[in-house]
Amino acid sequence: xxxxxxxxxxxxxxxxxxxxxxxxxxxxxxxxxxxxxxxxxxxxxxxxxxxxxxxxxxxxxxxxxxxxxxxxxxxxxxxxxxxxxxxxxxxxxxxxxxxxxxxxxxxxxxxxxxx
Amino acid sequence: xxxxxxxxxxxxxxxxxxxxxxxxxxxxxxxxxxxxxxxxxxxxxxxxxxxxxxxxxxxxxxxxxxxxxxxxxxxxxxxxxxxxxxxxxxxxxxxxxxxxxxxxxxxxxxxxxxx
Numbered sequence: 001x002x003x004x005x006x007x008x009x010x011x012x013x014x015x016x017x018x019x020x021x022x023x024x025x026x027x028x029x030x031x032x033x034x035x036x037x038x039x040x041x042x043x044x045x046x047x048x049x050x051x052x053x054x055x056x057x058x059x060x061x062x063x064x065x066x067x068x069x070x071x072x073x074x075x076x077x078x079x080x081x082x083x084x085x086x087x088x089x090x091x092x093x094x095x096x097x098x099x100x101x102x103x104x105x106x107x108x109x110x111x112x113x114x115x
Numbered sequence: 116x117x118x119x120x121x122x123x124x125x126x127x128x129x130x131x132x133x134x135x136x137x138x139x140x141x142x143x144x145x146x147x148x149x150x151x152x153x154x155x156x157x158x159x160x161x162x163x164x165x166x167x168x169x170x171x172x173x174x175x176x177x178x179x180x181x182x183x184x185x186x187x188x189x190x191x192x193x194x195x196x197x198x199x200x201x202x203x204x205x206x207x208x209x210x211x212x213x214x215x216x217x218x219x220x221x222x223x224x225x226x227x228x229x230x
Contacts (some may be wrong), residue, residue, distance in 0.1 A: 004157075032216055041222040043206055044158065051216065052230075083137050101171060102148065103219060105157030
């Protein structure tokens with residue numbers, strides 16, 4: 001089992017809809033997760049971080065963490081064509097909840113928002 | 116805060132040649148990371164530094180790869196005797212210490228093509 005796994009997508013949603021991106025992880029001790037957005041040919045850009053169970057909202061983005069189910073998600077409300085990108089989920093590797101070193105990334109989900 | 120800077124942005128080399136990449140982290144960040152990303156995959160961890168100390172190296176990092184951060188500021192990644200399989204985007208990221216929850220910010224990357 002991969003340490004961080006994303007549903008492979010690609011995901012296509014109409015403009016204005018909610019896009020839902022999902023990620024599961026294997027290390028029960030992991031306590032911090034990050035969502036990065038990556039446009040084609042560009043480097044990853046941090047959009048959300050989450051450390052506690054529950055929801056964290058920032059503008060149109062909501063990150064959700066469920067440690068019991070080892071599940072992280074990202075919701076994008078009122079999706080715009082400019083949101084079209086690859087979304088990467090990342091968490092600490094073999095952290096046991098105490099290490100703040102390297103990140104393990106999922107393979108990414110390609111999101112397309114069509115007008 | 117000028118962000119993480121990487122140089123060069125693109126490098127084309129012939130198989131068997133040596134290449135060196137440079138990364139300048141965000142000025143107050145003491146942690147520096149190198150990742151490699153191939154098409155359709157998330158970034159894979161290579162190595163990281165805290166100040167000038169190299170704290171961890173991935174098993175992916177063969178003996179042909181070496182990284183340095185001599186004064187705890189910029190870092191270099193050298194690949195000796197390049198192979199076609201080394202073709203990838205090499206990403207550098209930096210973060211403050213663990214008290215800042217290890218939020219990593221990425222540079223624009225160096226795209227390596229080995230012919």
